[in-house]
Amino acid sequence: xxxxxxxxxxxxxxxxxxxxxxxxxxxxxxxxxxxxxxxxxxxxxxxxxxxxxxxxxxxxxxxxxxxxxxxxxxxxxxxxxxxxxxxxxxxxxxxxxxxxxxxxxxxxxxxxxxxxxxxxxxxxxxxxxxxxxxxxxxxxxxxxxxxxxxxxxxxxxxxxxxxxxxxxxxxxxxxxxxxxxxxxxxxxxxxxxxxxxxxxxxxxxxxxxxxxxxxxxxxxxxxxxxxxxxxxxxxxxxxxxxxxxxxxxxxxxxxxxxxxxxxxxxxxxxxxxxxxxxxxxxxxxxxxxxxxxxxxxxxxxxxxxxxxxxxxxxxxxxxxxxxxxxxxxxxxxxxxxxxxxxxxxxxxxxxxxxxxxxxxxxxx
Ligand code: PHE
Numbered sequence: 550x551x552x553x554x555x556x557x558x559x560x561x562x563x564x565x566x567x568x569x570x571x572x573x574x575x576x577x578x579x580x581x582x583x584x585x586x587x588x589x590x591x592x593x594x595x596x597x598x599x600x601x602x603x604x605x606x607x608x609x610x611x612x613x614x615x616x617x618x619x620x621x622x623x624x625x626x627x628x629x630x631x632x633x634x635x636x637x638x639x640x641x642x643x644x645x646x647x648x649x650x651x652x653x654x655x656x657x658x659x660x661x662x663x664x665x666x667x668x669x670x671x672x673x674x675x676x677x678x679x680x681x682x683x684x685x686x687x688x689x690x691x692x693x694x695x696x697x698x699x700x701x702x703x704x705x706x707x708x709x710x711x712x713x714x715x716x717x718x719x720x721x722x723x724x725x726x727x728x729x730x731x732x733x734x735x736x737x738x739x740x741x742x743x744x745x746x747x748x749x750x751x752x753x754x755x756x757x758x759x760x761x762x763x764x765x766x767x768x769x770x771x772x773x774x775x776x777x778x779x780x781x782x783x784x785x786x787x788x789x790x791x792x793x794x795x796x797x798x799x800x801x802x803x804x805x806x807x808x809x810x811x812x813x814x815x816x817x818x819x820x821x822x823x824x825x826x827x828x829x830x831x832x833x834x835x836x837x838x839x840x841x842x843x844x845x846x847x848x849x850x851x852x853x854x855x856x857x858x859x860x861x862x863x864x865x866x867x868x869x870x871x872x873x874x875x876x877x878x879x880x881x882x883x884x885x886x887x888x889x890x891x892x893x894x895x896x897x898x899x900x901x902x903x904x905x906x907x908x909x910x911x912x913x
Contacts, residue, residue, distance in 0.1 A: 576615065576618065576622075576630060576633070577633060579615075580615070580633055580634070580637050583605075583611060583637065584637060584640055587605070587640050587641055587644050588640075588644075590644055592648050592651060593651075594651060594654070595651045595652050595654060597651075598645065598648050598649075598651045598652065601641075601644070601645060602645055605641040605645075606638075606641055606642065606645060611641075612634070612637065612638045612641060615634055615637070616634060619631065619634065673911075675907050675908060675910050675911045675912075675913070676910065676913060677899075677907065677910070678887050678891060678893070678899070678907075678910045678913070679780055679883050679884065679887055679899055681887075681910060681913045682883055682886050682887040682890060683762050683780060683782060683883050685807065686760075686762070686782045686803075686807070686881070686883065686886065687760055687762055687782065689802070689803050689806045689807060690760040690782075690784060690803065691760070692806075693758075693799060693802060694758055695758045695759060695760040695784060695786075696758065696759055696760070697759070697760055697761075697762065698745050698746075698748075698749050698759040698760070698761050699745060699761065699762070699763055700739075700742070700744055700745035700748045700761070700763070701739070702738060702739055702763070702764060702765075702766070703730060703736055703737075703738060703739070704736070704737055704738070704739040704744045705735050705736055705737075706735050706736075706737065707747075708739075708744040708747040708748055708751075709727075709737050709739050709740060709741075709743075709744045709747075710722055710737075711866075712747045712751075712863065712866045712867070713743055713744075713746075713747060713822065713823040713863055713866075714822045714823045714860045714862045714863045714866070715822045715823070719822060721820075721821075721822040725740035725741065725767055726740075726767050726768035726769060727740050727767070727768060728766050728767075728768050728777075738765075738766035739763075739765055739766065740765055740766065740767055741765050741781055741783065741880060742761040742762070742763045742765060742781045742782070742783045742880070743761075743783055743823060743878070743880065745759075745761035745763065745783070746759065746761060746783060746785040746878060747867070749761075749785070750785075750787065750863075750864075750867040750869065751867055755787055755788065755869065755874060756786070756787060756788035756789075757785060757786070757787050757788075757876075758785075758786045758788075759784065759785050759786075760782060760783070760784045761781075761782065761783045761784070761785070762780070762781070762782045762883070763780065763781060764778055764779070764780050765778065765779060765780070765781050766778045767779075771897065772896075772897075773894065773895040773896060773897060774896060775896065776884075776896045776897065776899075776900070778900075779882055779883070779884050779896070780882065780883035780884060781880055781881065781882055781883065782880070782881055782883055783878065783879065783880035783881075784799075784877075784878065784879050784880075785859070785876060785877075785878045786799070786876055786877055786878075787859060787864070787869070787874055787875070787876030788874065788875075788876065789873065789874060789875075790875065791858075791874075791875045791876050791877055792875070793826070793858055793877070795877060796856060796857075796858070796877035796879065797816070799877075799879075800814070800830055800854070800856065800879060801814060804832055804853075807886070807890075808832060808835055808889070808890075809835075811838075812832050812833055812835065813832065813833035813839075814830060814831070814832055814833075815830070815831050815850065816828040816829070816830050816831075817829050817830075817831065819855060819857075821855055821857055822860065823857075823859065823860050823863050823878065824855075824856065824857025824858055824859060824860055824877075824878055825857060825858060825860045825861075826857055826858060827855065827856070827857035828855070828856055828857055829852055829854070829855050829856075830852070830853055830854050830855075830856060830879075831850040831851060831852050831853065832850070832851055832853055832889075833849060833850060834848075834849050834850060834851055835851075835889055835890075836889075836892065837849070843894075844888075844889065844892070844894075851889055852885075853881055853885060853886060853889070854879050854880060854881035854882075855879065855880050855881075856877065856878065856879035856880070857877065857878065857879075858875060858876070858877050858878075859875070859876035859877065859878050864876070884896055884899060887899075891909075891910075
C-alpha cells in the first residue's frame with residue numbers, strides 16, 4: 550500500500566489509498582471539492598487568474614499531481630478515474646480561458662489604457678500669417694542682394710529719432726506716438742525699424758544693402774485699423790551713385806514678385822525727416838483691380854509703403870560724406886501687406902491667437 554503524501558497545496562491521496570484509509574476523502578471526493586472551488590472562482594485581475602493557473606494547471610499544479618496518482622489506481626478503476634480527471638482538467642482550463650482577457654488588462658487600480666488604439670495625432674501648427682508674409686518680403690529683397698539686419702526693440706533716442714534727422718522738439722516726432730520707458734527718459738520702444746538702419750550705418754562699412762524686419766510700437770488706441778504694436782520691413786541701400794531710379798526699380802521688382810506682374814504702381818510725393826525727396830507708393834487694388842472696393846476705399850489704389858533718398862543730414866550723422874555716397878530707404882508695414890494679400894480686415898486678429906483664424910494659413 551502506498552500512503553498518500555501531503556502536497557503543499559492540497560492533500561492528495563491515491564484512489565487505491567482511499568479504499569484502505571477510512572475517513573480520508575477519495576479521489577472523487579477531492580475532485581468534487583476542487584470542482585466547486587473552480588466553479589466559484591471569479592477573478593477580478595490578472596494576478597488572481599495567474600494564481601489560479603499555477604494552482605490548477607501549472608507544472609506542479611493539481612491537475613498534474615492528480616494525474617501522477619493514476620499510476621497507482623488499479624486497472625479496473627482507471628477508466629473511471631481517467632474520465633473524472635479529464636473533466637476536472639477541462640473545467641480548470643475552461644475557467645482559465647473564460648477570464649483570459651484579464652491577462653491583457655492593466656493591473657487593478659492603475660489606469661486602463663487600450664494599447665491597441667491608434668496613437669493620438671499631434672496637430673501640426675501653422676506659421677503666423679505675418680511671419681509668412683515677412684518671410685516672403687525678406688526673400689524677395691534677398692534675391693536682390695539685400696541681407697537681413699535686426700536690432701533691439703527698446704531703443705535709445707539717438708537711434709530711433711535724433712540720428713534720423715529728428716532732433717529733440719522736431720515736430721515729426723509727433724507722427725509716431727511714442728512709448729517711453731519710465732525708468733529712463735532716453736529709452737523708447739522703437740517706433741520704426743529705421744533704428745536698425747541707424748545702427749548698421751554706425752557700425753558697418755559701406756556699401757550697405759539691408760532689409761530690417763521687426764516689431765515696432767506706437768501709442769495708438771487699439772481698433773480694427775490701428776494697434777499699439779505692429780511689424781515693419783524697412784530697407785536701406787547706401788553706395789556710390791545710388792539714385793531714385795534704383796529705388797523705383799527695386800520697388801517695382803518687389804511689387805511684381807509680391808502681387809503679380811499685372812499690378813500697377815504710382816508714387817506720391819510725401820514727407821519723412823530722414824529722406825529727401827520722399828514718396829509714398831501705392832499699388833493698383835488687388836481685390837477690385839481698380840473698379841472700386843472697400844480695401845481701396847473706392848479709389849482703385851492702396852498705399853503700401855513710404856520711401857525716399859536718404860537725407861544728407863542722416864548720412865552726415867554717421868560720418869558719411871553725402872557728396873560721395875547716396876542711398877535710398879523704404880519702409881512698409883507687414884500687417885498692411887498681409888491685409889492686401891489675404892484680405893484680413895481687422896488688425897486685432899493678428900494678435901488674438903484665435904486658432905480658427907490661424908488655421909486658414911495652414912501649409913503656407
Ligand atoms: N520709418 C518710416 C515709418 O515708420 C517708413 C520709412 C522708412 C519711410 C524709410 C521712408 C524711408 O513710417
